[in-house]
Amino acid sequence: MAQRWSISNALRGMFQRETITEETWEDLETALITADFGPDIAEEVVEALRADVDRLVVDDPRELRRMLRETLEERFAAYDPTLTLQERPAVILVVGVNGVGKTTTIGKLARLLASHGQSVVVGAADTFRAAAVEQLATWAQRAGVEVVRPEREGQDPASVAFQTVQRAQAGGIAMCIVDTAGRLQTKGGLMDELGKIRRVVEKLAPVSEVLLVLDATTGQNGVAQAQAFIEHAGVTGLVITKLDGSAKGGFVLAVQERTGIPIKLIGQGEGIDDLTGFTPHVFVEQLVG
Numbered sequence: 001m002a003q004r005w006s007i008s009n010a011l012r013g014m015f016q017r018e019t020i021t022e023e024t025w026e027d028l029e030t031a032l033i034t035a036d037f038g039p040d041i042a043e044e045v046v047e048a049l050r051a052d053v054d055r056l057v058v059d060d061p062r063e064l065r066r067m068l069r070e071t072l073e074e075r076f077a078a079y080d081p082t083l084t085l086q087e088r089p090a091v092i093l094v095v096g097v098n099g100v101g102k103t104t105t106i107g108k109l110a111r112l113l114a115s116h117g118q119s120v121v122v123g124a125a126d127t128f129r130a131a132a133v134e135q136l137a138t139w140a141q142r143a144g145v146e147v148v149r150p151e152r153e154g155q156d157p158a159s160v161a162f163q164t165v166q167r168a169q170a171g172g173i174a175m176c177i178v179d180t181a182g183r184l185q186t187k188g189g190l191m192d193e194l195g196k197i198r199r200v201v202e203k204l205a206p207v208s209e210v211l212l213v214l215d216a217t218t219g220q221n222g223v224a225q226a227q228a229f230i231e232h233a234g235v236t237g238l239v240i241t242k243l244d245g246s247a248k249g250g251f252v253l254a255v256q257e258r259t260g261i262p263i264k265l266i267g268q269g270e271g272i273d274d275l276t277g278f279t280p281h282v283f284v285e286q287l288v289g
């Protein structure tokens, strides 16, 4: 089944024509803008392909499809999507605004790492809401990994993060994933708290990854969210969630290029197995069809 974010349907008419015409280019630009690549990237892609088509004297739209895949794949692959988890323990902080899917992503990631034979502990440094702690504990149980809870409601999140890393070190646990409370990128005090969590954790161990979770359905607004987190939390990778509910496959490229931070994981569903690494080749095959 075609992914909802695929632009293959939008491109269908274009590839059914016998030759490449002016309408072909208009259709392509519209398809790219509709998919939320943003006007700048859409224009750049169309211009680059136009130049190649002229230079190589191509007039078969099927050849243009192949060239479109290549151009997009090259742009997607300009960043390294590999998670850097060599430290022991490898500490991963997960940050983002409210409701983007942080806790769900942690459950899925814990499962993914555990299925590769890694021991994992997750820490509930979202101490504002008791329900958030329980939600994380439920995911940990599903993933078959340990959880460190706050000792009391409202405990300093940095101290829960600290205790989670201590637990990993004491138990020889390889991976330590810390959940943080959702926060609006405009709330300065809460953003500073992320810096504190990081500094406190670093007293024990280096932070291997700071993953910023972005909801694909928010589109270009996600870029503004990303900038503030990048400034305050030293983000090393992006996780794009809810792509299954989005028609905005182009957002993935736009956010990566505008922030300069690689996409490392993609969430496409609410189930525990609905998280994958980001593979530009596979993504573009599905995107262009």
Ligand SMILES: Nc1nc2c(ncn2[C@@H]2O[C@H](COP(=O)(O)OP(=O)(O)OP(=O)(O)O)[C@@H](O)[C@H]2O)c(=O)[nH]1
Pocket (backbone or CB within 6 Å): 096, 097, 098, 099, 100, 101, 102, 103, 104, 105, 126, 132, 181, 182, 183, 241, 242, 243, 244, 245, 267, 268, 269, 270, 274
């Ligand atoms: N369709 C879909 N839903 C998702 C995905 N990831 C998360 N969700 C849903 O998004 C909602 C919010 O997810 P949470 O994991 O609670 O989000 P959070 O960022 O931890 O939320 P706060 O702790 O309130 O900031 C839940 O209903 C999840 O099931 C995804 O990839 N696809």
